[in-house]
Amino acid sequence: MSTNENNHSRKQDPLHGITLKMIVTELEEKYGWEELGQRINIKCFINEPSINSSLKFLRRTPWARKKVEELYLKSV
Secondary structure, eight states, X not given: OOHHHHHHHHHHOTTTTOOHHHHHHXXXXXXXXXXXXXXXXXXXXXXXXXXXXXXXXXXXXXXXXHHHHHHHHHHO
């Protein structure tokens, strides 16, 4: 891949360089666990939430990760 193509793909992907941990941490700081659980109804945000348990769940569950990434993109 040429440098030009690589730069183009970075511009295409707004999440390039942003880790899932950064996303979850930022959303938790902005909304708090209670509101996050209301916005995205998943157990890891509602039942004894933590960054680590959320990351573990989201890494194994593509549909939930997609919802979290979409909320992050809307909030920035």
